[in-house]
Amino acid sequence: MISIAILGTGNVAKHLFSSFKTTPNVKVVQVLGRSSEKLNFFKPYVSVSKDFTVPKKADIYIIAVSDDAIEKVSNQIQINQGLVVHTSGTRSIDALHHHANIGVFYPLQSFSSDKKVPFSEVPICLEVKQDKDLLLLEKLAHSVAKNTFVLNSAQRQYLHLAAVFVNNFTNHLFYLGKNICEDQELPFELLQPLIKETVLKLDTKTPYQAQTGPAKRKDIQTITKHLSLLTDANDKAIYKLLSQSISDTYGKKL
Numbered sequence: 001m002i003s004i005a006i007l008g009t010g011n012v013a014k015h016l017f018s019s020f021k022t023t024p025n026v027k028v029v030q031v032l033g034r035s036s037e038k039l040n041f042f043k044p045y046v047s048v049s050k051d052f053t054v055p056k057k058a059d060i061y062i063i064a065v066s067d068d069a070i071e072k073v074s075n076q077i078q079i080n081q082g083l084v085v086h087t088s089g090t091r092s093i094d095a096l097h098h099h100a101n102i103g104v105f106y107p108l109q110s111f112s113s114d115k116k117v118p119f120s121e122v123p124i125c126l127e128v129k130q131d132k133d134l135l136l137l138e139k140l141a142h143s144v145a146k147n148t149f150v151l152n153s154a155q156r157q158y159l160h161l162a163a164v165f166v167n168n169f170t171n172h173l174f175y176l177g178k179n180i181c182e183d184q185e186l187p188f189e190l191l192q193p194l195i196k197e198t199v200l201k202l203d204t205k206t207p208y209q210a211q212t213g214p215a216k217r218k219d220i221q222t223i224t225k226h227l228s229l230l231t232d233a234n235d236k237a238i239y240k241l242l243s244q245s246i247s248d249t250y251g252k253k254l
Protein backbone atom coordinates (compact mmCIF):
# COMPACT_ATOMS: atom_id res chain seq x y z
CA MET A 1 0.00 0.00 0.00
CA ILE A 2 1.35 3.46 -0.94
CA SER A 3 0.15 6.27 1.33
CA ILE A 4 -0.29 9.73 -0.18
CA ALA A 5 -0.82 13.24 1.12
CA ILE A 6 -2.05 15.72 -1.51
CA LEU A 7 -1.21 19.40 -1.01
CA GLY A 8 -3.54 21.55 -3.09
CA THR A 9 -7.24 21.50 -3.86
CA GLY A 10 -7.32 22.53 -7.54
CA ASN A 11 -7.94 20.67 -10.78
CA VAL A 12 -4.97 18.32 -10.59
CA ALA A 13 -5.48 17.58 -6.89
CA LYS A 14 -9.11 16.61 -7.57
CA HIS A 15 -8.30 14.41 -10.56
CA LEU A 16 -5.46 12.69 -8.72
CA PHE A 17 -7.65 12.17 -5.67
CA SER A 18 -10.52 10.70 -7.71
CA SER A 19 -8.13 8.35 -9.47
CA PHE A 20 -6.31 7.24 -6.30
CA LYS A 21 -9.65 6.73 -4.51
CA THR A 22 -10.48 3.83 -6.81
CA THR A 23 -6.96 2.34 -6.86
CA PRO A 24 -6.57 -0.65 -4.51
CA ASN A 25 -2.89 -0.30 -3.54
CA VAL A 26 -2.99 3.49 -3.00
CA LYS A 27 -4.44 5.30 -0.01
CA VAL A 28 -4.79 9.07 0.27
CA VAL A 29 -4.32 9.78 3.98
CA GLN A 30 -4.86 13.56 3.82
CA VAL A 31 -5.62 16.49 1.53
CA LEU A 32 -4.22 19.88 2.52
CA GLY A 33 -5.40 23.24 1.20
CA ARG A 34 -5.72 26.83 2.29
CA SER A 35 -9.45 27.16 1.49
CA SER A 36 -12.04 25.47 3.75
CA GLU A 37 -14.56 25.73 0.95
CA LYS A 38 -12.35 23.82 -1.51
CA LEU A 39 -11.46 21.23 1.13
CA ASN A 40 -15.18 20.43 1.42
CA PHE A 41 -14.92 18.47 -1.85
CA PHE A 42 -12.55 16.00 -0.15
CA LYS A 43 -13.92 16.10 3.42
CA PRO A 44 -16.52 13.30 3.06
CA TYR A 45 -13.80 10.82 2.05
CA VAL A 46 -10.51 11.76 3.72
CA SER A 47 -8.87 13.75 6.53
CA VAL A 48 -8.33 17.39 5.50
CA SER A 49 -6.18 20.17 6.94
CA LYS A 50 -5.33 23.81 6.34
CA ASP A 51 -1.97 23.50 8.06
CA PHE A 52 0.72 22.68 5.48
CA THR A 53 3.47 22.48 8.10
CA VAL A 54 2.48 19.16 9.67
CA PRO A 55 0.92 16.81 7.14
CA LYS A 56 0.03 13.27 8.20
CA LYS A 57 2.78 10.70 7.72
CA ALA A 58 2.78 9.44 4.12
CA ASP A 59 5.06 7.66 1.67
CA ILE A 60 4.60 10.40 -0.93
CA TYR A 61 3.64 14.07 -0.54
CA ILE A 62 2.21 15.40 -3.80
CA ILE A 63 2.36 19.19 -4.10
CA ALA A 64 -0.32 20.09 -6.67
CA VAL A 65 -0.45 23.87 -6.25
CA SER A 66 0.05 26.72 -8.74
CA ASP A 67 3.57 26.75 -10.21
CA ASP A 68 4.52 29.97 -8.41
CA ALA A 69 3.53 28.51 -5.02
CA ILE A 70 5.36 25.16 -5.27
CA GLU A 71 8.62 26.25 -3.64
CA LYS A 72 6.86 28.18 -0.87
CA VAL A 73 4.55 25.28 0.00
CA SER A 74 7.48 22.83 -0.18
CA ASN A 75 9.47 24.98 2.25
CA GLN A 76 6.57 24.95 4.71
CA ILE A 77 6.32 21.17 5.00
CA GLN A 78 8.08 19.72 8.03
CA ILE A 79 8.61 15.98 7.62
CA ASN A 80 11.30 13.52 8.68
CA GLN A 81 10.88 11.06 5.85
CA GLY A 82 8.90 10.47 2.66
CA LEU A 83 9.19 11.51 -0.95
CA VAL A 84 8.06 15.05 -1.89
CA VAL A 85 6.99 15.58 -5.50
CA HIS A 86 5.32 18.31 -7.52
CA THR A 87 3.05 17.97 -10.57
CA SER A 88 4.29 20.83 -12.74
CA GLY A 89 5.37 20.58 -16.36
CA THR A 90 7.55 23.67 -16.16
CA ARG A 91 9.07 23.87 -12.70
CA SER A 92 12.40 22.22 -11.99
CA ILE A 93 12.69 19.42 -9.46
CA ASP A 94 14.97 21.82 -7.57
CA ALA A 95 11.96 23.87 -6.44
CA LEU A 96 11.72 21.13 -3.77
CA HIS A 97 15.33 21.61 -2.58
CA HIS A 98 14.18 21.94 1.04
CA HIS A 99 13.75 18.13 1.20
CA ALA A 100 16.15 15.21 0.79
CA ASN A 101 13.93 12.89 -1.26
CA ILE A 102 12.30 14.76 -4.11
CA GLY A 103 10.69 14.11 -7.46
CA VAL A 104 8.18 15.11 -10.12
CA PHE A 105 4.90 13.41 -11.01
CA TYR A 106 3.69 15.33 -14.08
CA PRO A 107 0.47 14.08 -15.67
CA LEU A 108 0.55 15.30 -19.27
CA GLN A 109 -3.08 16.21 -19.83
CA SER A 110 -5.31 19.26 -19.66
CA PHE A 111 -7.44 18.99 -16.52
CA SER A 112 -10.54 21.09 -15.94
CA SER A 113 -12.72 20.91 -12.84
CA ASP A 114 -15.94 19.64 -14.40
CA LYS A 115 -14.56 17.28 -17.05
CA LYS A 116 -13.63 13.68 -16.21
CA VAL A 117 -10.44 12.36 -17.82
CA PRO A 118 -9.66 8.63 -18.05
CA PHE A 119 -6.49 8.79 -15.97
CA SER A 120 -5.26 5.41 -17.19
CA GLU A 121 -4.63 7.01 -20.63
CA VAL A 122 -2.66 9.98 -19.28
CA PRO A 123 1.13 9.76 -19.76
CA ILE A 124 2.89 10.38 -16.45
CA CYS A 125 6.33 12.01 -16.62
CA LEU A 126 8.51 11.14 -13.67
CA GLU A 127 11.75 12.52 -12.26
CA VAL A 128 13.62 11.80 -9.03
CA LYS A 129 16.75 13.26 -7.47
CA GLN A 130 17.87 9.97 -5.93
CA ASP A 131 17.63 6.81 -8.05
CA LYS A 132 16.33 4.75 -5.15
CA ASP A 133 13.10 6.78 -5.16
CA LEU A 134 12.21 5.94 -8.76
CA LEU A 135 10.83 2.50 -7.93
CA LEU A 136 8.23 3.92 -5.55
CA LEU A 137 7.18 6.72 -7.91
CA GLU A 138 6.94 4.29 -10.84
CA LYS A 139 4.85 1.95 -8.71
CA LEU A 140 2.44 4.81 -7.95
CA ALA A 141 2.30 5.94 -11.57
CA HIS A 142 1.73 2.41 -12.91
CA SER A 143 -1.08 1.85 -10.45
CA VAL A 144 -3.14 4.64 -12.11
CA ALA A 145 -1.75 4.98 -15.65
CA LYS A 146 -0.55 2.75 -18.48
CA ASN A 147 2.31 4.92 -19.74
CA THR A 148 5.08 6.43 -17.65
CA PHE A 149 8.23 8.20 -18.83
CA VAL A 150 11.34 9.25 -16.96
CA LEU A 151 12.34 12.77 -18.07
CA ASN A 152 14.68 15.32 -16.53
CA SER A 153 13.57 18.87 -15.73
CA ALA A 154 14.98 20.33 -18.98
CA GLN A 155 13.23 17.71 -21.14
CA ARG A 156 9.97 18.24 -19.25
CA GLN A 157 10.17 21.98 -19.86
CA TYR A 158 10.38 21.43 -23.63
CA LEU A 159 7.55 18.89 -23.50
CA HIS A 160 5.42 21.45 -21.70
CA LEU A 161 6.31 24.05 -24.34
CA ALA A 162 5.17 21.64 -27.06
CA ALA A 163 1.99 20.96 -25.08
CA VAL A 164 1.20 24.69 -25.03
CA PHE A 165 1.38 24.73 -28.83
CA VAL A 166 -0.79 21.63 -29.39
CA ASN A 167 -3.33 22.27 -26.66
CA ASN A 168 -3.53 25.87 -25.40
CA PHE A 169 -2.89 27.58 -28.72
CA THR A 170 -5.09 25.17 -30.68
CA ASN A 171 -7.91 25.69 -28.20
CA HIS A 172 -7.54 29.45 -28.49
CA LEU A 173 -7.92 29.11 -32.25
CA PHE A 174 -11.14 27.11 -31.63
CA TYR A 175 -12.29 30.05 -29.48
CA LEU A 176 -11.54 32.57 -32.22
CA GLY A 177 -13.31 30.36 -34.78
CA LYS A 178 -16.34 30.16 -32.49
CA ASN A 179 -16.38 33.97 -32.20
CA ILE A 180 -16.48 34.30 -35.98
CA CYS A 181 -19.40 31.82 -36.11
CA GLU A 182 -21.28 33.67 -33.37
CA ASP A 183 -20.76 37.07 -35.04
CA GLN A 184 -22.29 35.66 -38.23
CA GLU A 185 -24.99 33.66 -36.39
CA LEU A 186 -23.58 30.39 -37.67
CA PRO A 187 -23.69 27.28 -35.43
CA PHE A 188 -20.22 26.31 -34.14
CA GLU A 189 -21.43 22.68 -34.33
CA LEU A 190 -20.89 22.89 -38.11
CA LEU A 191 -17.15 22.91 -37.39
CA GLN A 192 -17.15 20.01 -34.90
CA PRO A 193 -16.63 17.18 -37.47
CA LEU A 194 -13.73 19.15 -38.96
CA ILE A 195 -12.16 19.68 -35.53
CA LYS A 196 -12.49 15.96 -34.72
CA GLU A 197 -11.05 14.87 -38.08
CA THR A 198 -8.11 17.28 -37.66
CA VAL A 199 -7.09 15.38 -34.53
CA LEU A 200 -8.06 11.87 -35.71
CA LYS A 201 -5.94 12.29 -38.83
CA LEU A 202 -2.85 12.39 -36.62
CA ASP A 203 -3.35 8.66 -35.94
CA THR A 204 -2.25 7.93 -39.51
CA LYS A 205 -0.41 11.05 -40.73
CA THR A 206 2.25 13.38 -39.33
CA PRO A 207 1.18 17.02 -38.78
CA TYR A 208 3.41 17.92 -41.74
CA GLN A 209 1.54 15.47 -44.01
CA ALA A 210 -1.90 16.44 -42.69
CA GLN A 211 -1.74 20.17 -43.50
CA THR A 212 -4.18 21.59 -46.06
CA GLY A 213 -5.60 25.08 -46.70
CA PRO A 214 -4.93 28.37 -48.50
CA ALA A 215 -1.50 29.08 -46.93
CA LYS A 216 -0.15 25.66 -47.94
CA ARG A 217 -1.60 26.07 -51.44
CA LYS A 218 -0.38 29.68 -51.60
CA ASP A 219 -3.91 30.85 -52.54
CA ILE A 220 -3.14 34.57 -52.22
CA GLN A 221 -6.61 35.79 -53.24
CA THR A 222 -8.31 33.66 -50.55
CA ILE A 223 -5.84 34.83 -47.92
CA THR A 224 -6.37 38.48 -48.88
CA LYS A 225 -10.15 38.00 -48.75
CA HIS A 226 -9.95 36.38 -45.29
CA LEU A 227 -7.79 39.22 -43.99
CA SER A 228 -10.33 41.77 -45.28
CA LEU A 229 -13.11 39.97 -43.34
CA LEU A 230 -11.23 40.18 -40.05
CA THR A 231 -11.83 43.39 -38.12
CA ASP A 232 -9.75 42.78 -34.99
CA ALA A 233 -6.07 43.72 -35.36
CA ASN A 234 -4.88 40.80 -33.21
CA ASP A 235 -6.95 38.30 -35.21
CA LYS A 236 -5.44 39.69 -38.43
CA ALA A 237 -1.93 39.41 -36.99
CA ILE A 238 -2.52 35.80 -35.86
CA TYR A 239 -3.92 34.88 -39.30
CA LYS A 240 -0.95 36.48 -41.06
CA LEU A 241 1.68 34.95 -38.78
CA LEU A 242 0.23 31.42 -38.94
CA SER A 243 -0.22 31.64 -42.72
CA GLN A 244 3.39 32.77 -43.05
CA SER A 245 4.59 29.93 -40.83
CA ILE A 246 2.61 27.34 -42.85
CA SER A 247 3.87 28.80 -46.11
CA ASP A 248 7.48 28.78 -44.89
CA THR A 249 7.11 25.16 -43.74
CA TYR A 250 6.23 24.10 -47.29
CA GLY A 251 8.99 26.20 -48.84
CA LYS A 252 6.72 28.78 -50.45
CA LYS A 253 6.84 32.56 -50.15
CA LEU A 254 3.51 34.33 -49.53
Ligand SMILES: NC(=O)c1ccc[n+]([C@@H]2O[C@H](COP(=O)([O-])OP(=O)(O)OC[C@H]3O[C@@H](n4cnc5c(N)ncnc54)[C@H](OP(=O)(O)O)[C@@H]3O)[C@@H](O)[C@H]2O)c1
Pocket residue numbers: 008009010011012013033034035038064065066067069072073087088089090106107108109110111112
Ligand atom coordinates in the same frame (compact mmCIF):
# COMPACT_ATOMS: atom_id res chain seq x y z
N1 LIG B 1 -4.56 21.86 -14.97
C1 LIG B 1 -3.79 21.13 -15.76
O1 LIG B 1 -4.22 20.80 -16.87
C2 LIG B 1 -2.42 20.65 -15.31
C3 LIG B 1 -1.88 19.52 -15.95
C4 LIG B 1 -0.67 19.01 -15.51
C5 LIG B 1 0.02 19.64 -14.47
N2 LIG B 1 -0.51 20.76 -13.88
C6 LIG B 1 0.25 21.36 -12.78
O2 LIG B 1 -0.38 20.98 -11.55
C7 LIG B 1 -0.25 22.04 -10.58
C8 LIG B 1 -1.64 22.46 -10.12
O3 LIG B 1 -2.38 22.91 -11.22
P1 LIG B 1 -3.98 23.02 -11.17
O4 LIG B 1 -4.45 23.08 -12.58
O5 LIG B 1 -4.53 22.00 -10.26
O6 LIG B 1 -4.14 24.47 -10.54
P2 LIG B 1 -5.46 25.15 -9.95
O7 LIG B 1 -6.68 24.36 -10.30
O8 LIG B 1 -5.40 26.57 -10.31
O9 LIG B 1 -5.24 25.00 -8.37
C9 LIG B 1 -4.14 25.62 -7.77
C10 LIG B 1 -4.05 25.20 -6.32
O10 LIG B 1 -2.92 25.84 -5.76
C11 LIG B 1 -3.30 26.48 -4.55
N3 LIG B 1 -2.43 27.61 -4.28
C12 LIG B 1 -2.13 28.64 -5.10
N4 LIG B 1 -1.27 29.49 -4.48
C13 LIG B 1 -1.04 28.97 -3.26
C14 LIG B 1 -0.25 29.37 -2.14
N5 LIG B 1 0.50 30.50 -2.19
N6 LIG B 1 -0.24 28.60 -1.04
C15 LIG B 1 -0.97 27.46 -1.00
N7 LIG B 1 -1.74 27.01 -2.01
C16 LIG B 1 -1.77 27.76 -3.12
C17 LIG B 1 -4.72 26.91 -4.82
O11 LIG B 1 -5.35 27.22 -3.62
P3 LIG B 1 -6.59 28.27 -3.59
O12 LIG B 1 -7.71 27.55 -4.31
O13 LIG B 1 -6.82 28.49 -2.17
O14 LIG B 1 -6.15 29.48 -4.36
C18 LIG B 1 -5.26 25.63 -5.48
O15 LIG B 1 -5.52 24.63 -4.52
C19 LIG B 1 0.54 23.15 -11.29
O16 LIG B 1 1.90 22.98 -11.00
C20 LIG B 1 0.29 22.88 -12.77
O17 LIG B 1 1.34 23.35 -13.60
C21 LIG B 1 -1.72 21.27 -14.27
